[in-house]
Amino acid sequence: MKTVTQLEENLKSLEFKLTPEQVKRLDEASKPAEIPFPNSFVSNYDRFIGKNIEVPRKFEAISTSCNFGRINL
16 A cells, blocks of 8 residues: 555455355355365275274374374373
């Protein structure tokens, strides 16, 4: 921004509102056809690896949040 007028115009853009119907249409249009990597990979851990694997402690957060594996003590 170089001028006060540009600043004012930019601030006016914050007043822009979408109706719930418009938001719904945008959400539907932007929904991915498939879950992108790495989420698609993580959601398939059980099928590829199984729940009975031992997971190093440094991966404890992801293994507990994704509900797979046992934590090495």
